[in-house]
Amino acid sequence: MSLKRISQFFNPSSVAVIGASNTPTRAGYVVMRNLLQSGFKGPIMPVTPNHTAVHGVLAYPSIDALPKVPDLAVICTNKNTLDLIIEQLGKLGCHNAIIIADGLSNAQKQTLKECARSHQVTLLGPNSLGLLIPHIGLNASFSHTVASPGKLAFVSQSAAVCSTILDWAKNKEIGFSYFVSMGDCLDIKFTELLDFLGRDAKTTAILLYIDNIEDSRSFISAARAAAFSKPVIVIKTGRTHPGAIAAEAQSGIAHSSDAVYDALFQRAGMLRVNDLRELFAATQTLAMHPKLLKVEQLTILTNGGGPGVMAVDELIQSSGKLTQLSDETCDALNKVIPRSEKASNPVDIFGDSAPSRYKHALEILLKAPEVKNLLIIHTPSALAPSEDYANIIVEALQALPKMARPYVITNFTGEDAAYAARRVCANNAIPTYRTPEGAVGAFMHLVSYRRNQKHLTQTPESNTVDTKINKSAAKALVNEFLEEGQSYLPTHQASQILSHYGIECIQTEVAYTPTEAKEQAIELGFPVALKLISPSIPSKSEVGGVVLNLNDAQEVEQTAFSMLLRIKNTYPDAIIDGFSLQKMAPRAGANELRIAIKTEPNFGPVILLGEAGTGLEYAQAAVALPPLNMNLAKYLIAAAHDKGVLKDRILPEKVDKYRLCALLTRISQLVIDQPDISSLELNPILASNGQFLVLDATMTINRYRVQTHRKRLSIRPYPIELVEAVTLKNNTQATLRPIKPEDEQAHQQFDQSLTKEDRYKRFFGELRQFNHDQLAKMTQIDYDREMAFIVSQAHQGQPRTLGVSRVIMDPDNLQAEFAVVVRSDCQGLGLGRILMTAAIEHCKRQGVKSIEGITLPENTGMIELARKLGFKISRDFEEGSINMVLKL
Numbered sequence: 041m042s043l044k045r046i047s048q049f050f051n052p053s054s055v056a057v058i059g060a061s062n063t064p065t066r067a068g069y070v071v072m073r074n075l076l077q078s079g080f081k082g083p084i085m086p087v088t089p090n091h092t093a094v095h096g097v098l099a100y101p102s103i104d105a106l107p108k109v110p111d112l113a114v115i116c117t118n119k120n121t122l123d124l125i126i127e128q129l130g131k132l133g134c135h136n137a138i139i140i141a142d143g144l145s146n147a148q149k150q151t152l153k154e155c156a157r158s159h160q161v162t163l164l165g166p167n168s169l170g171l172l173i174p175h176i177g178l179n180a181s182f183s184h185t186v187a188s189p190g191k192l193a194f195v196s197q198s199a200a201v202c203s204t205i206l207d208w209a210k211n212k213e214i215g216f217s218y219f220v221s222m223g224d225c226l227d228i229k230f231t232e233l234l235d236f237l238g239r240d241a242k243t244t245a246i247l248l249y250i251d252n253i254e255d256s257r258s259f260i261s262a263a264r265a266a267a268f269s270k271p272v273i274v275i276k277t278g279r280t281h282p283g284a285i286a287a288e289a290q291s292g293i294a295h296s297s298d299a300v301y302d303a304l305f306q307r308a309g310m311l312r313v314n315d316l317r318e319l320f321a322a323t324q325t326l327a328m329h330p331k332l333l334k335v336e337q338l339t340i341l342t343n344g345g346g347p348g349v350m351a352v353d354e355l356i357q358s359s360g361k362l363t364q365l366s367d368e369t370c371d372a373l374n375k376v377i378p379r380s381e382k383a384s385n386p387v388d389i390f391g392d393s394a395p396s397r398y399k400h401a402l403e404i405l406l407k408a409p410e411v412k413n414l415l416i417i418h419t420p421s422a423l424a425p426s427e428d429y430a431n432i433i434v435e436a437l438q439a440l441p442k443m444a445r446p447y448v449i450t451n452f453t454g455e456d457a458a459y460a461a462r463r464v465c466a467n468n469a470i471p472t473y474r475t476p477e478g479a480v481g482a483f484m485h486l487v488s489y490r491r492n493q494k495h496l497t498q499t500p501e502s503n504t505v506d507t508k509i510n511k512s513a514a515k516a517l518v519n520e521f522l523e524e525g526q527s528y529l530p531t532h533q534a535s536q537i538l539s540h541y542g543i544e545c546i547q548t549e550v551a552y553t554p555t556e557a558k559e560q561a562i563e564l565g566f567p568v569a570l571k572l573i574s575p576s577i578p579s580k581s582e583v584g585g586v587v588l589n590l591n592d593a594q595e596v597e598q599t600a601f602s603m604l605l606r607i608k609n610t611y612p613d614a615i616i617d618g619f620s621l622q623k624m625a626p627r628a629g630a631n632e633l634r635i636a637i638k639t640e641p642n643f644g645p646v647i648l649l650g651e652a653g654t655g656l657e658y659a660q661a662a663v664a665l666p667p668l669n670m671n672l673a674k675y676l677i678a679a680a681h682d683k684g685v686l687k688d689r690i691l692p693e694k695v696d697k698y699r700l701c702a703l704l705t706r707i708s709q710l711v712i713d714q715p716d717i718s719s720l721e722l723n724p725i726l727a728s729n730g731q732f733l734v735l736d737a738t739m740t741i742n743r744y745r746v747q748t749h750r751k752r753l754s755i756r757p758y759p760i761e762l763v764e765a766v767t768l769k770n771n772t773q774a775t776l777r778p779i780k781p782e783d784e785q786a787h788q789q790f791d792q793s794l795t796k797e798d799r800y801k802r803f804f805g806e807l808r809q810f811n812h813d814q815l816a817k818m819t820q821i822d823y824d825r826e827m828a829f830i831v832s833q834a835h836q837g838q839p840r841t842l843g844v845s846r847v848i849m850d851p852d853n854l855q856a857e858f859a860v861v862v863r864s865d866c867q868g869l870g871l872g873r874i875l876m877t878a879a880i881e882h883c884k885r886q887g888v889k890s891i892e893g894i895t896l897p898e899n900t901g902m903i904e905l906a907r908k909l910g911f912k913i914s915r916d917f918e919e920g921s922i923n924m925v926l927k928l
Contacts, residue, residue, distance in 0.1 A: 043851040045162050046228070046236040049136045050173060050218065052111035053082040055180055056134070058103065058125055059117035060086030060094040067140045067182050068116035071170065072097070075114075078186060079177030085110060103128040113137045114170065114180050119144050122166070123155045130159020139165035139223070140182055142199075153226050168223035169199035172206075174216055175242060181221065190215020192323060193237045195230065196249035197222050198277075201316070205249075208320055213466060217243040231258040235851040238266030247323055248274040253301075256643045256754040260308050260665075261824050262851075267309035268817065271489055274310050275319045276301050296640040299658040303646065303665050304754065306675075311489040321482040325449070325471050333447060335412045336487050337363040338480070340386035341405055342417035343393045347453055348386035351415060351476035358484045359682075362386075369408040376400045395424050399432045406436055406446060415479055417451045418461070426452050426461035434468045447486075451479040508542025509706065511713045518716050518741055527741055528575035531620055534720070534739040541706045543722075545734040546625055552618040554600035560621045561596040567624045570599055571736065572607065576614035583610055589624060596621075625726055625733060631695045633686070633732075634723035635704070636661070637711055644752045645711045647704065649676055650685040652724030660685055667757040668708035669781060673701035696730040703732050712757045715744035756823045762882070766831065768869040774842065776878055779828040781820045783841065786832070788815055790841035795864040801899045802861045818846075825849055829878040831871055842866045845875035847883055847891065856883050858893045860902065872905050880909065884928055891926045894919075 055075060061068035068088065072095050075084050085108075086094040089101045100106050103125065113134050115125055119141040129137055137156075144152065144166050156163050164171060170181025174189040182199075185206050194216055196202050202221045209216070217240065220233060230253065237243050246266060253259050266272050276298070305312045313319050338355060339362075342348035355362065362385050365373075373383035376397060377390070389401050398418075405411050418429050430452065437445055450465050450472040452458035458474075465472035473479040514537050521529060529537070535545035549564060550573070551557035561568045572585035580586050584606050590596045600619055607614055632652035639645050647668065650661035662680035664672060677697055680686035688694065710717065718740045726733045744752065763777040779787070791810050794802070810818070821828055826848040832839045843862035849855070858879055862871045883891050895902045897915070903922055907913055911924040 043232065043235050043239075045135075046232045049112070049162055049164070049228070050171075050236065051176070052136065052178065052180075054085070054108065054110045054112070055080065055082065055178075056085040056087055056103075056106060056110035056113045057094075058087045058113055058115045058129075060088045060091070060099060061116070062091055062094055066116070068094070070182050070184075071114050071116055071140070071180065074170075074179040074181055074183065074186070078172075078174075078179035080179070081177060083108070083110075103132055106132065109133040111136060112171075112180060115139050115141070116182075117141065119148065119166070122148075122152055126152065126155045126161050126163075127159055130156075130161050135160055136162050137164070138168055138170055138180060139163060139226075140168060140170065141165075142167035142223070144224070149224065149226055156227060163227035164220070165223035166226060167199060169202045169221035171221070172216065172219035174219075181219075185210050187219045188213065188215035190217060191242065191244040192216050192247060193218045193220070193240070193243045193245070194247045194249075194323075195220045195222060195233050195237075197225060197251045198249055199223060201249045204316065205319075205323075209323075212320075214323065225254070229255070229258075231255065231262040232851075234259075234262035234266045234272070238262070238269055243270065245271040245273065247319065248272065249319075250274055250276045252296075252642075253304075254642060255750055256304060257751045257756070257824070260304055260754055261822050263305075263308035263310055264822060265825065267493070272308075272310045273313060273319065273322050273485075273489075274305055275313050275315065276305070296643050297658045297663070299661070299663040300640050300643050300646050300665075303663045304643070306492055307665055307672075307755070309492045311485060311492060313485065318481065318485070321473065321478055322485040325482040325485055333413060333486050333490050336490065337361045337410075338413045338415055338483055339363040339365070339405060339408075339411045339446075340415045340417065341389070341401060342386055342419075343389050343398065343421065344417065344419040344453075345388050345390075347417045347419060347451070347476045348388055351417060351451075351480050352386055354477045354480040355484070358480065360480065360484055360487060363410055363413075366408065366410050369404060369410065372404045373401060376404065393421070393423070395428055395432055398429055399436065402432065402436050406440060406448075411446050413483065414446045414448045415451065415476075415483065416448065417476055417479070418453070418458075420454045420457040426454070426458050427464055430461035430464035433470065434464060437468075437470070449473070449479050449483060451476050509709055509713075510540040514540035514710070514714060518714055522716060522741060522743055529739040529741065530573045530617070531571075531622075531734075531737045534737040535734070537714075537717075537739065538710075538722075538734065538737060541710045543703070543706060543710075543734060544732065545737055546622050549621045550618055551600075551621060554597045554604070554619075557600045557619045557621060558593045558597040561590065562593050564621055564623045567591050568596065569622045569624055569735075570596060570603070571620045571622070572603055573617040573620055574607070574611075574614050575617070577607070577611060583607065622735065625735060626728075627726060630726040630728035632724040633695070633700075633727055634661075634721070634725060635707060636722070637707070637717065637720040639718050642750070643754050645717075647676070647708060647711065649680045649704070651687065662686070665754050666708040666711045667753075667755060668705050670701045670705060671781075673704040673708075676704060677701065695727045699730050699732070700727070712753065715752055716741050718742050759823055762829075762878075766874055768831075768871070770869055772833065774831050774833040776829060776831050776874060778823065779819050779821065779830050779844065781816075783830065783832075783839075784812075784815050784819045786839050786841045787819055787830075787844075790844070790863060791815070793863050793865065794861065798861065798864050801896055801902070802859065825851075827879070827882050829875055829882075831874060842869075843871040843875050845879040847879045847888075849883075849886060849888055853887060854889045856886075856888045856891045858891050867901075872901065873909075876905060876909055880926065880928075888928060890928060893924045894921045895924065896920075897922055 057071050059068040060072050063069055072086055076095055085106055086097055086099040087103055088099050091099050093099055109132055113129050115137055169183055172179050172181050172187045174187050179186055183206055187206055194205055199221050237246050313322050340348055340351050365385050370383045389397055405414055418426060420426055448470060450470055452461040462472045517537050532548040532550050538545055549560040551560045567589045569588045570590055572580050577583060587599050590599055634650050634652045636648040637645050647664045647666055648661035662676055662683050662685060664676040720739045722734045722737050724735050758780055759778050766774050766776045768774055828844055828846040830844045831842045833842055845860045847856040847858045860872055860875050906924040911926045914923045916923055
């Protein structure tokens with residue numbers, strides 16, 4: 041990825057149109073017209089051998105005849121000429137091009153990609169509508185309309201959706217900072233655009249329309265970084281299997297389950313909407329109010345009982361909450377509303393409400409301290425035009441300071457009578473919607489976004505179950521099975537690996553014939569369960585391959601013979617490896633769960649959680665991306681309940697959710713540690729008395745081959761390989777390691793331990809101690825993009841942070857900024873050198889070209905340490921600071 045090349049692409053000072061035309065049905069005609077009408081100040085140079093001028097602008101017969109090198113070329117020619125044009129542009133020195141043409145074959149795309157790379161030309165497209173940058177007057181697109189300047193960025197893989205959004209936005213008077221039609225994503229990817237737009241000061245929210253994602257690791261990394269600073273809303277096609285196949289055909293990227301995309305978007309703190317209607321609503325809401333809600337409760341003011349009830353129903357069905365009005369607020373409303381003895385939420389002021397009553401009720405709610413979010417519903421009234429009521433809302437809001445106002449959205453029902461009112465609201469930046477349900481849905485978009493953002497900053501509970509994990513022993517077993525040529529491991533073999541991760545399986549014996557099964561059953565004791573072992577039959581229960589509660593030896597033998605006969609008739613080519621026998625576990629009062637690992641294209645391993653059954657499909661499970669910590673495991677359990685795939689049974693004992701979280705984190709660690717495990721299914725798992733017992737486990741293993749084009753996991757796990765013991769100058773032992781989310785409390789204590797002088801040296805001023813959100817961002821880091829090393833030492837039974845070094849790499853991975861701070865009462869122990877050396881070595885491993893930092897002249901200790909480590913020291917007299925640079 042390269043932030044630099046995108047910045048250059050999105051700031052052109054001159055444009056050439058290759059294939060410009062005077063024929064109205066040609067793309068070259070529309071692109072030239074749009075460029076000339078959009079107010080672009082730079083040179084616009086049409087290239088065509090067929091005309092001396094296009095739209096009255098002097099044309100050039102060929103690319104090499106251009107009077108200057110354009111910053112951007114829009115290619116409107118036939119797809120068969122693209123390679124030659126890219127070559128000519130590259131030789132001329134033009135490094136940015138938009139390709140309008142569509143219908144390229146995979147072979148043509150690959151050839152074009154290689155051509156662009158060899159001539160250092162960055163491509164947007166092919167199959168792109170183009171690029172609009174309203175604040176510089178650029179409309180380098182094939183669009184039928186223009187985009188107004190604004191603060192929303194829109195990025196889409198679909199050119200048709202771009203046209204629809206532009207048309208809708210013009211009607212709603214919503215503007216854009218950037219409007220990007222990516223097309224087939226041959227070169228420029230979502231990752232680069234998210235990095236650019238996430239840092240762009242002119243953009244307050246990002247909207248994405250996605251068919252498929254090719255590199256989930258880089259996407260989620262960039263999306264998470266962007267979502268930390270501004271809302272990112274996404275609509276993803278292919279929710280159904282046929283739709284996913286169609287999206288794959290459109291984008292050429294292998295599809296993955298929609299449930300996996302859901303997990304990705306939530307993990308990145310993004311907001312997903314389901315369709316264009318929701319996208320329009322979310323866009324309008326964010327365009328006028330992009331900040332997060334302070335609370336989730338909603339107050340409703342209505343002059344019609346029916347619409348108010350409709351809004352409440354929609355809110356509650358969407359997991360929303362109503363505000364509880366205070367007695368003071370209700371008393372004030374009772375004095376205004378006739379026929380009201382006890383006002384409540386929704387506040388119904390009745391259909392005969394004159395503007396004065398409407399105004400008084402509104403002012404009461406706007407000033408009520410408990411009202412943070414307010415939906416105002418108005419149905420057409422014979423007493424005054426709807427526009428009068430809209431003006432009352434505007435005047436009431438303008439009378440309050442901005443910081444004291446609740447978040448207000450409106451719904452003026454009807455069409456002709458409501459249109460003028462909605463226009464008044466839109467002109468005054470008040471979100472307005474046609475229906476009560478639409479208004480509530482838009483509000484819930486903000487609620488969902490707020491919840492996803494909270495997921496990014498919640499500190500996980502500490503989990504002390506790591507002592508149950510023996511990674512090396514499990515790996516040795518996996519290798520042993522692979523060397524024996526095995527790829528399918530039934531319960532008795534999979535359990536050996538699982539035991540090294542604290543996952544208990546029921547005792548399982550193996551028999552290769554019905555007679556052996558009888559003998560094994562006698563040794564186990566009755567009753568027993570008899571199960572077929574076959575890699576050819578994924579769901580043994582459906583073909584009678586599992587029989588429970590066999591009570592004597594003869595019954596076991598006869599059942600085994602019958603099972604073989606049945607399988608021979610049903611699956612004559614099936615491979616039969618024998619039978620497994622287990623003593624029946626007491627299942628009365630136990631919850632039965634299932635957990636699985638599957639490997640998805642473009643995403644790698646994913647974890648599924650649901651209830652016990654015959655098979656574990658995505659529709660029957662909640663899905664999460666590893667790695668999981670205790671908080672993320674808790675969200676997975678909550679998602680399973682919300683989806684209805686995990687139910688609270690009426691049983692003597694509920695599932696111990698804390699221990700289930702611990703089990704899920706161990707399974708997550710198994711995924712991380714053992715790349716040769718392709719899939720795993722634990723089904724059923726008996727949950728009883730706080731214990732989890734696996735009755736059936738199947739595992740597939742294959743030798744994992746490192747891939748050059750993508751990482752195995754979608755999210756980089758905690759880099760445990762960087763943990764090491766260190767000895768301080770006072771001869772005490774400590775641990776040097778990367779920071780992790782569970783360190784937040786220790787990091788807060790570390791921050792509080794710094795003296796005012798040390799804080800001033802580190803932060804160049806008097807900075808207040810960090811709050812939870814700031815500490816969460818410091819401890820919950822993306823290890824692909826930044827690194828924070830801490831030195832930790834046990835103190836009174838708790839870990840204590842002694843010092844921290846932090847390096848943040850730019851998106852191009854060329855430069856890293858560093859900072860180091862040591863606990864005030866631990867200075868002089870050599871911590872600075874330990875932490876700085878760790879940071880430098882990490883940057884070397886990452887391929888960073890240089891490390892840079894700044895400090896104050898009075899921070900002589902840091903300056904001297906940097907000099908000893910090879911940094912070049914210089915003084916910035918204008919800023920009054922010291923610059924430290926190390927070339928790697």
